[in-house]
Amino acid sequence: MKLDRIARSAFALLAASAAGACARVAPTPPPPVPAPVPSAPAADGPRVGETAGTDARLMRCVVRNGAMEVVDLHYDPVTGDTSAAYPTTAEHAMNARWYVDNEPIVFAGLRYFKYGLPRLLGAWELVPRGAYEGVTVFVEPGTSAGPPDTLYLPVNARCMFQPYQGSSNVGAVRG
Numbered sequence: 001m002k003l004d005r006i007a008r009s010a011f012a013l014l015a016a017s018a019a020g021a022c023a024r025v026a027p028t029p030p031p032p033v034p035a036p037v038p039s040a041p042a043a044d045g046p047r048v049g050e051t052a053g054t055d056a057r058l059m060r061c062v063v064r065n066g067a068m069e070v071v072d073l074h075y076d077p078v079t080g081d082t083s084a085a086y087p088t089t090a091e092h093a094m095n096a097r098w099y100v101d102n103e104p105i106v107f108a109g110l111r112y113f114k115y116g117l118p119r120l121l122g123a124w125e126l127v128p129r130g131a132y133e134g135v136t137v138f139v140e141p142g143t144s145a146g147p148p149d150t151l152y153l154p155v156n157a158r159c160m161f162q163p164y165q166g167s168s169n170v171g172a173v174r175g
Contacts (some may be wrong), residue, residue: 010067062125066091066136068123068159088156093135099153105132105164108147112164118155119163126152126161 050053058073075081093099104113107130126138129148138161152161 015022050066061121061134062157063092063154063159066128066131066156068128068138070123090134091136091154092156093153093162094155096133096135098133099155099162105151105153106165107132107137107151108166110147110166112151112166115163117162117163118160121152121159121161123159 022089058075059070060073062069062071088094090096094111098104098105102114104111106112127141127143128136129139129143129151130137132153135153138154140149140152142149147166149166151164155161155162155165
């Protein structure tokens with residue numbers, strides 16, 4: 001009987017401790033979120049969330065007169081207008097028949113084919129090498145004096161260039 005009572009007490013103690021281990025404890029609540037601190041106006045700019053006024057200054061790469069240059073533009077964020085327009089002209093490939101028809105070009109004795117999609121490049125990434133049908137041909141700086149592997153022709157005035165890859169199989173040009 002005494003052994004039975006000890007066994008029951010041990011069992012009760014074991015059951016109580018197991019129940020306590022399985023009991024769910026309420027999670028500790030996260031700390032409160034601090035109130036936002038108002039930002040002080042910048043020395044020469046607007047507060048957070050405000051616009052920069054009606055005239056912001058931007059810089060843009062353009063291809064003009066056979067050269068790449070960076071020009072200042074004044075942008076009106078209200079209307080989305082810029083103060084200067086650089087239209088696509090005959091010095092850009094976009095409207096040339098040979099460009100639209102995906103024709104290969106011949107430059108420095110090699111035939112070149114469009115390679116990939118046009119890409120936006122910075123004014124420091126290319127240098128002029130010559131011209132094709134009135135469109136300036138650009139290459140990467142440091143390209144050797146011989147026929148380059150890749151040419152870049154400006155598609156529009158905003159430094160969008162179509163790469164052309166060369167092929168050494170140049171014969172008579174058809175057409």
